[in-house]
Amino acid sequence: MGKKTLLWLQGLSCNGNSQSLLNAENPSFYELFSRVELIFHPEISYKENILQVLEKVLSDRKKVNFLVIEGSITTNKRFHRIGDYTIGELIDRLKNKVDYIIAAGNCASFGNIPVLYREHKDIRGLQFKFKERKGFLPPDFKTKSGYPVINITGCPMHPSWFTQTLIALLEGRKVILDKYNRPKEFFMYLSHDGCLRNEYFEWKVEAEEFGHKEGCLFYNLGCRAPMTHAPCNKILWNRVSSKTRAGLPCFGCTEFDFPLRENYFETKKNIGIPEDVPLGVSKRVYITITGVAKTLKNERLSKKLEETD
Numbered sequence: 629m630g631k632k633t634l635l636w637l638q639g640l641s642c643n644g645n646s647q648s649l650l651n652a653e654n655p656s657f658y659e660l661f662s663r664v665e666l667i668f669h670p671e672i673s674y675k676e677n678i679l680q681v682l683e684k685v686l687s688d689r690k691k692v693n694f695l696v697i698e699g700s701i702t703t704n705k706r707f708h709r710i711g712d713y714t715i716g717e718l719i720d721r722l723k724n725k726v727d728y729i730i731a732a733g734n735c736a737s738f739g740n741i742p743v744l745y746r747e748h749k750d751i752r753g754l755q756f757k758f759k760e761r762k763g764f765l766p767p768d769f770k771t772k773s774g775y776p777v778i779n780i781t782g783c784p785m786h787p788s789w790f791t792q793t794l795i796a797l798l799e800g801r802k803v804i805l806d807k808y809n810r811p812k813e814f815f816m817y818l819s820h821d822g823c824l825r826n827e828y829f830e831w832k833v834e835a836e837e838f839g840h841k842e843g844c845l846f847y848n849l850g851c852r853a854p855m856t857h858a859p860c861n862k863i864l865w866n867r868v869s870s871k872t873r874a875g876l877p878c879f880g881c882t883e884f885d886f887p888l889r890e891n892y893f894e895t896k897k898n899i900g901i902p903e904d905v906p907l908g909v910s911k912r913v914y915i916t917i918t919g920v921a922k923t924l925k926n927e928r929l930s931k932k933l934e935e936t937d
């Protein structure tokens with residue numbers, strides 16, 4: 629039996645997820661595509677152009693197992709065109725031919741930043757428009773494999789979330805999805821899990837500046853990690869770091885509301901209490917716990933890390 633095939637198409641996209649994919653390490657880009665035949669990728673393929681490839685695929689002379697879409701979906705030729713087709717028309721023609729459709733990144737998953745261009749209302753994600761199931765494909769749409777569009781969210785997605793999901797599907801393993809069709813294996817964790825600043829979070833010791841090792845960035849500096857489903861502090865970026873490890877707040881870029889918020893470097897508050905508190909915690913519990921933590925000071929955390937015993 630030949631290798632399974634993968635076709636990568638782009639809608640309204642900045643290419644960020646393609647760049648991320650090239651950095652894949654576990655498995656690497658090359659390991660992945662030694663197991664899967666890459667029929668076409670807009671930035672990598674050179675032997676055939678997309679129109680030659682589409683001609684074969686649309687006439688059923690070439691089978692596509694995995695259709696990967698990067699970027700938001702539109703049917704407006706003014707915004708996007710591949711030959712005579714928009715990305716929307718191509719998805720329409722391919723959706724019942726392929727075994728799986730994977731949305732690579734937040735634009736293909738939720739519509740993301742291009743949806744903010746409100747003059748054109750048909751821009752959206754594959755099965756979602758932000759949190760609503762009002763994407764390009766119907767809410768109950770499933771591919772031949774029985775899966776809906778599988779959303780690997782993030783702006784960009786982490787390459788391992790994508791490659792490991794693909795390998796799992798390739799090996800016939802069951803991929804359990806959450807309510808936004810994201811693989812739970814990755815998105816059941818919060819970005820907060822594994823952050824090196826958790827002790828500061830627990831004792832409500834706030835970071836004073838970006839880029840320092842000390843302090844938690846949740847209380848003042850906008851960190852969204854306690855409300856964001858993503859394993860960014862478990863499966864590290866480039867195997868070494870994450871935003872919060874580098875001293876910057878998590879922007880919550882794996883969630884549907886990522887581009888709807890303003891000022892990513894500040895925690896929005898009402899009467900001193902964050903508008904959004906960590907998942908699973910009521911505001912009342914939050915106030916009690918943080919009040920106690922603040923009263924019972926942890927002396928070690930008031931020093932620079934290099935100066936602690």
Ligand code: SF4
Binds near residue numbers: 820824829851852853
């Ligand atoms: S900086 Fe963000 S991820 Fe790290 S402990 Fe604080 S809230 Fe959690």
